[in-house]
Amino acid sequence: MLLHDLVASAAAADPRRPAVIGPDGAAVPFDEFDRQIRAVAGWVGAHSAPGDRIAVVADNSTAYARLYYGVPRAGRILTLINQRLRPGEQYAQLALTRPTVVVGDPVHLDRLTELRSEVPSVVRVVTADAAELTADPAGSDAARPAPDDPAWLLFTSGSTGTPKGVVHSHRSVLAAVRGSVVGRAVAPGGVYLLPFPMCHIAGYNMLVQHAVGATVVLAAQFRADAFAKAVRDHGVTACSLAPTMLHALLTHLKDTGATLPTLRSIAYGSAAIPADLLRTALDRLDVDFHQGYGMTETSGNVTFLGPAEHRRGLAGHPEILTAAGIPHPQVEVRIGAGGEILVRGAQVAAQYWPDRPAVDRDGWLPTGDVGRVDPEGRLYVVDRRKDIVVTxxxxxxxxxxxxxxxxxxxxxxxxxxxxxxxxxxxxxxxxxxxxxxxxxxxxxxxxxxxxxxxxxxxxxxxxxxxxxxxxxxxxxxxxxxxxxxxxxxxx
The missing domain is CATH 3.30.300.30 (ANL, C-terminal domain)
Incomplete structure (x- = not known):
């Protein structure tokens, strides 16, 4: 199975259901989205060679979503560059990955005034919404890739050091998708709002939703007022938020008196949620909360803390609220030397670009996080190793x-x-x-x-x-x- 097969399956099951709703509010049904993905693959295949990197520098959009699937479908590697970086930082990542094609929004491409001289590998620059990218799906299956072929190349956030390029295959991303569908009990037929930039691994949530035939609403950026409006306008039932985003949303709702009656589920990650913030959210929103722990190298979450555990945490066991959750059945997690969390499984990336191993000889990924596991099997992330203060x-x-x-x-x-x-x-x-x-x-x-x-x-x-x-x-x-x-x- 390959990434684009998720959309093809959803299109066969419910062709007119919206697959993606862009920041502009325009909806694209699954059958048309599938056609557009095939067209992107056809264009990419005609203008690059197998294994080439196709870089994207853009805000969240339907065009970006097409690239998520269409570039890997053509047997090329989608290279996701953070559009919020400074040009010098973007040049460094582009020079490292040496793409032949750069796709982007005009506003971001205009900032890369030295692109041709800084990145000589680039032979073609095109806007993400160019008509030629979705003109004709002919030839899209000329070179169907294998499951272990690279699909995405994306960079770590660099919160504790220089960002590293992580290579993910169709197989590793789909393993993370399957783990999340099971670990989070993702509901089919819902409407999911993605507020995170698609250049980060959080974008895999779009694939998680498409795997169960759900609609994905894309936000260009997170603003609490725009987020709340999108929930109301599109009948959003589920979303993902960082705790900082949740705090901003609750403040907005308190200040305006607005409600989000359709919202049923909020997944959060990147940090444990403070108990007071969780209580406030439950009082105001009455939704199920899901915690997830993962990183760029794991192509998604590896542990999950579900709604029942959140309620138990609030009912007299507050320590549970600091847990990252329990590993899903398709991944292994253990504590190594110095308390470091190690992860092994099909969803773990094998290498950093271009050829540096990401895992040890036994397949274990050193996460850089320090943690512990309680008797009930819950993982607790104590801290980043680099954030331990030695005093x-x-x-x-x-x-x-x-x-x-x-x-x-x-x-x-x-x-x-x-x-x-x-x-x-x-x-x-x-x-x-x-x-x-x-x-x-x-x-x-x-x-x-x-x-x-x-x-x-x-x-x-x-x-x-x-x-x-x-x-x-x-x-x-x-x-x-x-x-x-x-x-x-x-x-």
Whole structure:
């Protein structure tokens, strides 16, 4: 089975059901979407060679969705470049992957003024919605790829270092799709809203929905007001959100009095959800919550925490709410040396571009996350290995301190990093976003943490900001936080 077979199957079952609804509100039924995918494959096949990289630099759109399926169908590798990066960062990724064709929105292509000189491999540049891309599906099956052929090449968020190019095959992506359909109990026939940029692995959720014949609504970017309107306009029943997005949505609903009566399910990831935020969401939305843990290298989620576990967490077992969930049956998760989480399964990428192994000789992926597993088999992500602060010879989990800080009534969000300290080696530094108009004293926050955690884990520095820097998939950008904290403290 190949990626585009998901759409072909849905088109055969319910041809006139909308497959994709773009940010402009235009719906494309499954049968027409299938035809457009075949046309993209035909055009790509006529203008490139097998194995070529076809790069895309664009906002979420129906045209982008066609490329998701159409480029791999032609036996080429869809290379997803984050449209929000600076041109210099984009040139670096394009130079590494050496695409022959670049597809994009005019606004993003116009920024790449040095594309031809910086990336000599490029022989053709075309806009994502060009009529020629969907003109004629003839020849789309001339070179049907194999399941293990590369389909997508996408970059990690780089939240803890230089982004790496991850190569996924049809087989690995479809393995993640099957795992999510089972692990999250995805309902057929629903309407799903995707607010994450499609250049990130979160875009695989579109395939998860198409696997059960559901409609996917694409948001060009996340804004709470536009998100709520899209839910109402299209009768959205399910969505995915980062906790930061959920907080913004709840604030919007509270301020406007708006409701989302059709919404039944919210999946979240990138961070555990604070218990107070979850309670507020359940009170206001009355939906099922699903947590998922995965990363770019796993082509999707590998563990899931379902609605029943969320309700149990709120009913007297709050520790469950900090869990990442239980591995689905088609993947293995274990704790390795130093507490590092290791993952193995068909959905795990075998390599980083161009030829660096992503897994060890036994197929285990080192995630870079530190975790533990409880007696009931739930995985807990303690922290990123790079986010462990070593102060006075003691290891401090930044996430643990962040959880303590966000339990304070006047703290909206917080990020904790290590900063150089002549005596301690590193000191714990908290960068805090306060609730509007209720900025607490730094000494009060330090005392608040010390009341909950052992003394050496308390912040020695507290800095306040209006908002935390985020990567485009909703994670706090710890590199940016670390640079800011060190700069402020030096000053």
């Amino acid at each position: 006075g010879g003691e290891n401090v989990s930044s996430r643990e301190v962040e959880d303590a800080l966000t339990a304070h009534a006047d703290v909206e969000s917080a990020a904790v990093v290590g900063v150089p300290d002549e005596y301690w080696g590193e000191a714990v530094c908290a960068v805090v976003v306060a609730v509007d108009g209720r900025r607490p004293a730094a000494a009060d926050l330090i005392a608040h943490v010390r009341d909950r955690l052992t003394a050496f884990k308390r912040p020695r520095h507290v800095l306040f900001v209006q908002r935390l820097p985020l990567t485009t998939n909703g994670k706090v950008d710890k590199n940016a936080v670390r640079r800011y904290a060190r700069s402020e403290l030096r000053a």
